[in-house]
Amino acid sequence: MxxxxxxxxxxxxxxxxxxxxxxxxxxxxxxxxxxxxxxxxxxxxxxxxxxxxxxxxxxxxxxxxxxxxxxxxxxxxxxxxxxxxxxxxxxxxxxxxxxxxxxxxxxxxxxxxxxxxxxxxxxxxxxxxxxxxxxxxxxxxxxxxxxxxxxxxxxxxxxxxxxxxxxxxxxxxxxxxxxxxxxxxxxxxxxxxxxxxxxxxxxxxxxxxxxxxxxxxxxxxxxxxxxxxxxxxxxxxxxxxxxxxxxxKTLHIRLDRQQENAIKIADFLKKQEKVIKVLYPGLEEHEGHDILKNEASGFGGMISFYVDSKETVEKILERVKVIIFAESLGGVESLITYPYTQTHADIPDNIRQRLGVTDKLLRLSVGIENAQDLIKDLKRAIGTK
Incomplete structure (x- = not known):
């Protein structure tokens, strides 16, 4: 070798x-x-x-x-x-x-x-x-x-x-x-x-x-x-x-596609009435945008967002078809996770609430699928007319 x-x-x-x-x-x-x-x-x-x-x-x-x-x-x-x-x-x-x-x-x-x-x-x-x-x-x-x-x-x-x-x-x-x-x-x-x-x-x-x-x-x-x-x-x-x-071997290709999709999805989510706030460093209004822009060459494919109610959370998780309701992240498939009961369940509730990991927060790992298919899936799940 x-x-x-x-x-x-x-x-x-x-x-x-x-x-x-x-x-x-x-x-x-x-x-x-x-x-x-x-x-x-x-x-x-x-x-x-x-x-x-x-x-x-x-x-x-x-x-x-x-x-x-x-x-x-x-x-x-x-x-x-x-x-x-x-x-x-x-x-x-x-x-x-x-x-x-x-x-x-x-x-x-x-x-x-x-x-x-x-x-x-x-x-x-x-x-x-x-x-x-x-x-x-x-x-x-x-x-x-x-x-x-x-x-x-x-x-x-x-x-x-x-x-x-x-x-x-x-x-x-x-x-x-x-x-x-x-x-x-x-x-x-x-x-x-x-x-x-x-x-x-x-x-x-x-x-x-x-x-x-x-x-x-x-x-x-x-x-x-x-x-x-x-x-x-x-x-x-x-x-x-x-x-x-x-x-x-395909890390750079996957990440470029995931980031490209993430930017489109973040922009879409910002316009939805039932979405209260979108957390994505690639958005210029994100508090850490300038720091990451200075220290990194990209913003990644992870998005978190708050919705208006726990009922909306439940509807999204039940209705998504292309996006998969599952733990983990970073794969070619888009995954949506509910941190409150999944990845962060072991953190005491008072700490979760203080930090903002509430029952209205969802985390989305954006995959490499067609962005329009992902947006259509979210539209249907959120209930956008």
């Missing part, structure tokens, strides 16, 4: 790190569906011994994702939550982490229900205002954890500014880049120390694999995370690694 030289994102995505397998010339990188590997003799190894520690297919997807994020190293996990858990294991009892107050419910759950039991202290704040973060910093603050855009309220944080603050206080800056992907946003270039992806979403793109990724540049931190991952065993399987490699 050999590394190929390419500089543009699209070429890197299509060809991956190696481009092909040099031994056979296979264009589709092989699935090394083996748990163990033969040794030629005592103290002789091919570099692969046991797939929990290393597997050629997983190596290829890790190197490819690292290249796309402009990182030096990447670790592939069995899910996005496994990736987040892997990062949190580097912290010790008594450490303090500042976290975006609007974030995926599963991330909130792992902070509150799992790692608080190990003595990790967590403070949630609106990270869109840098002063909010600064006033929460303590002597034991070890990290700042951002979603940007946030899930589901699409709030934007200035990564460059938070990076300056984190470095000033010797804290790690961790950024979940799932919504934007490395095609639109590269947090490491903006000053982040660690980038997380739920590879299940846009990187996969076809709703057929679970995966998580952690990308970073620090060699010592990489070694520590690899030791932890190998010890715990939450690694990405060979077949799922191949599925992600396959998905990444």
């Amino acid at each position: 050999e590394d190929i030289e390419c500089t543009k994102f699209e070429t890197k995505a299509v060809h991956g790190r190696s481009g092909f397998e040099i031994r056979t010339g296979s264009i589709s990188y092989p699935i090394y569906q083996s748990s163990t590997f033969r040794h030629e003799g005592l103290n002789k190894s091919t570099g692969y011994d046991y797939s929990r520690t290393a597997n050629p297919t997983r190596d290829e997807v890790e190197k490819t994702v690292a290249d796309l994020e402009n990182g030096k190293a990447c670790l592939a996990y069995s899910s996005g939550m496994a990736a987040i858990s892997g990062i949190l294991t580097i912290f010790a009892s008594g450490d303090h982490i500042i976290v975006s107050d609007d974030l995926y419910g599963g991330t909130y759950r792992i902070f509150e229900e799992i790692y608080k039991n190990y003595g990790i202290e967590v403070t949630y704040t609106d990270t869109t205002n840098i002063s909010n973060i600064e006033k929460e910093i303590k002597n034991n603050t070890k990290a700042i954890y951002l979603e940007t855009p946030t899930n589901p309220l699409m709030k934007i944080t200035d990564i460059k500014e938070v990076s300056k603050l984190s470095k000033k206080h010797n804290a790690l800056l961790i950024v979940d880049n799932t919504f934007m992907t490395p095609y639109y946003q590269k947090p490491l270039n903006l000053g982040a120390d660690i980038v997380i992806h739920s590879g299940t979403k846009y990187l996969c793109g076809h709703n057929d694999a679970l995966a998580g990724f952690v990308i970073l540049n620090d060699e010592k931190l990489t070694e520590k995370l690899r030791f932890i991952q190998n010890s715990i065993g939450a690694v990405l399987a060979p077949f799922d690694s191949w599925l992600i490699l396959r998905g990444i």
Whole structure:
């Protein structure tokens, strides 16, 4: 196997790190569906011994994702939550982490229900205002954890500014880049120390694999995370690694279409009487529009919107036909989700209400279908005359 030289994102995505397998010339990188590997003799190894520690297919997807994020190293996990858990294991009892107050419910759950039991202290704040973060910093603050855009309220944080603050206080800056992907946003270039992806979403793109990724540049931190991952065993399987490699090949094409559709749908939703507010960073009136325009090359395919009543929510979820009522996001199919009872059900109701994750909020992951078909589907579901 050999590394190929390419500089543009699209070429890197299509060809991956190696481009092909040099031994056979296979264009589709092989699935090394083996748990163990033969040794030629005592103290002789091919570099692969046991797939929990290393597997050629997983190596290829890790190197490819690292290249796309402009990182030096990447670790592939069995899910996005496994990736987040892997990062949190580097912290010790008594450490303090500042976290975006609007974030995926599963991330909130792992902070509150799992790692608080190990003595990790967590403070949630609106990270869109840098002063909010600064006033929460303590002597034991070890990290700042951002979603940007946030899930589901699409709030934007200035990564460059938070990076300056984190470095000033010797804290790690961790950024979940799932919504934007490395095609639109590269947090490491903006000053982040660690980038997380739920590879299940846009990187996969076809709703057929679970995966998580952690990308970073620090060699010592990489070694520590690899030791932890190998010890715990939450690694990405060979077949799922191949599925992600396959998905990444079309990432840029899918995202451009999804964004194109999202802009049209956001404009449509703004004009609907039963839609109270549309949350999409691509809209010029969005509070974080200018920040994202400065730090990213696109606005993505995620839209959240408020409707006038819970009854309207129920009608939309029952009536959509082309758009599918299902959890998750980032696939070629358009999916609509009800955060209040699905992705954010584990967040206490008083917190949901304070943030704005109400029973009138819907989240739409825009797919690659024809935009007019999607708009017709929404028209019928909303009840537009």
